[in-house]
Amino acid sequence: xxxxxxxxxxxxxxxxxxxxxxxxxxxxxxxxxxxxxxxxxxxxxxxxxxx
Ligand SMILES: [Zn+2]
Numbered sequence: 001x002x003x004x005x006x007x008x009x010x011x012x013x014x015x016x017x018x019x020x021x022x023x024x025x026x027x028x029x030x031x032x033x034x035x036x037x038x039x040x041x042x043x044x045x046x047x048x049x050x051x
Pocket of ligand 1: 007029
């Protein structure tokens with residue numbers, strides 16, 4: 001399964017963020033806890049690049 005934030009294929013952990021359920025890798029969990037709101041733009045950027 002791929003991380004919903006960075007797209008890496010890894011063991012993911014379920015996380016509720018702002019009312020949405022995400023599956024994130026360990027690295028992203030740490031980053032998400034450190035900086036929540038500034039990561040929103042980066043996530044959208046990664047998603048559009050993947051398409
Ligand atoms: Zn990740």
